[in-house]
Amino acid sequence: MLFIFLPLKLINMCQEGAYIMEWIKRNEQFEYLASKAWIMKQGWENVLFLHWPISTEYLRPLIPDALEIDTYGGQAWLGIIVFEMEGIYPRGFSRLSLTPRFSEINVRTYVTYKGEPGIYFLSIDVNNWASLHIAKRWYRLPYHPSKVSIQKEGDSIHFEGVRKKEPLYIKGSYSPKNEIFFSRADSLDYWLTERYRLYSTDIFSNLYTASIDHPPWILQKADVTLGKNTLFSPFNFNLAGNTPVAHYSSGVQTNFWNIKKLT
Numbered sequence: 001m002l003f004i005f006l007p008l009k010l011i012n013m014c015q016e017g018a019y020i021m022e023w024i025k026r027n028e029q030f031e032y033l034a035s036k037a038w039i040m041k042q043g044w045e046n047v048l049f050l051h052w053p054i055s056t057e058y059l060r061p062l063i064p065d066a067l068e069i070d071t072y073g074g075q076a077w078l079g080i081i082v083f084e085m086e087g088i089y090p091r092g093f094s095r096l097s098l099t100p101r102f103s104e105i106n107v108r109t110y111v112t113y114k115g116e117p118g119i120y121f122l123s124i125d126v127n128n129w130a131s132l133h134i135a136k137r138w139y140r141l142p143y144h145p146s147k148v149s150i151q152k153e154g155d156s157i158h159f160e161g162v163r164k165k166e167p168l169y170i171k172g173s174y175s176p177k178n179e180i181f182f183s184r185a186d187s188l189d190y191w192l193t194e195r196y197r198l199y200s201t202d203i204f205s206n207l208y209t210a211s212i213d214h215p216p217w218i219l220q221k222a223d224v225t226l227g228k229n230t231l232f233s234p235f236n237f238n239l240a241g242n243t244p245v246a247h248y249s250s251g252v253q254t255n256f257w258n259i260k261k262l263t
Contacts, residue, residue, distance in 0.1 A: 038213070038255035041094070043086030045251035046150060046157060048174055048222065050080045050244040051192050054237065059109055062235060063120060066207050066263055067199060070110040070117055072191045078239070079108045079192065080170070080231065082159045084150055086251070088130065102128040103148040105161040105170060107231050110191075111199055113262065118197035118209065122235060125161050139259050140200040140208050161231075168233060172226040176248040180220055193217050193247060200259075207263040214254040222248040 056069045056076045063069055069076050082105050087097030106124040110117065125146035126132060136143040148161045158173040183189035194217065200208045224246045232239060 037257065039091050039258050040256050041089040041091075042254045042256060043089075043251065044214075044254060045084045045086050046152075047081065047083040047217075047249045047251055048157070048159070048224075049193055049247040049249075050082075050224065050226070051077050051246075052079075052239045052242055052244050054078045054109075054239070058235075058237060062122060063109070063111060064199075064201050064205065064207055067111040067113055067120060070112050072188055077110060077192060078232075078237065079110075080229075080244075081106050081108065082150065082161075083251070085128070099128055099130045102126060102131075103150045103159070103161075104128075104131075105146070105148055105159070105231070110195065113199060113207070113209065116197060116209075117195065118199050119195045120199050123231065125163055125231075139198070139210060140202045141198075166234075168230050170227075170229045170231050172224060172229070174222045174224040174246065174248065176220040176222050178220075180218055182216055182218055188245070189219060189247065192245070193219065193249075199262075206261060208259050208261055210259040211257040212254055214252040217247075217249045217252065220248045222246040 053075045054077065056071065059069055059076055059078070083103070085099070085102050085104055087101065088099050089095075089097055104124065104126045107122040108119050109122065111120045112118070121141055124131075124141055124143045125148055126143060127146055127148050132143050132145055135141065144166070145164045146161050147164065148159075150157060150159045152158075156173050156175045160169075160171045162169050181189075183193060196212050196214075198210050198212065200210075202208070224244065226244070229240075
């Protein structure tokens, strides 16, 4: 009961200290897992997270029956993630990337399988040969050939994606805000960004998973101007006029494990 009489500033410092210890614990876990049987590293830079709340009934037809739609406070979320792939490094070749730097835009949502949370991708737009012809088949992910660009202009970052075989398009810009923070485990920020597993399916509806690990995201809020966006059109989602929740991170180094079949 004495806690309620502590000065507010001291209470905030105690809370912040708990969040810092949580971050350190998660980072130590990453360093431990980094010694295990991962198969490749990837460098993700200039990462923009855009998220919209969406009803589970709209998502359900797009998600395999074996997966449950994950929700936060009873609400499902749909994300567009824009980032630059700095490199893809097979284990044992830490300085030899399989690809040059390229940009990617993916549409994703969040699911669970037997209580294990993860990501389910609805589309991935890239202009990289290795991703389109190797990762697409290896990880059973919905890659599409696209012209994707990310360019810095002063304090702003401009991005554009144009799918090559379909009339789908996205364009926008954003500016990270100055305050840097790491997310609390019980927060929406954490729920949307700290995901360490992906799920995918093949043409026979078999379910697969792969583990991913990286240090906790160091985040910033972002001011976003989103122009034309038709990436949701194939799924019949109409979110025009809805303002997304936006996060930015300068990036992380990630470890990927091999894919494995679940069903």
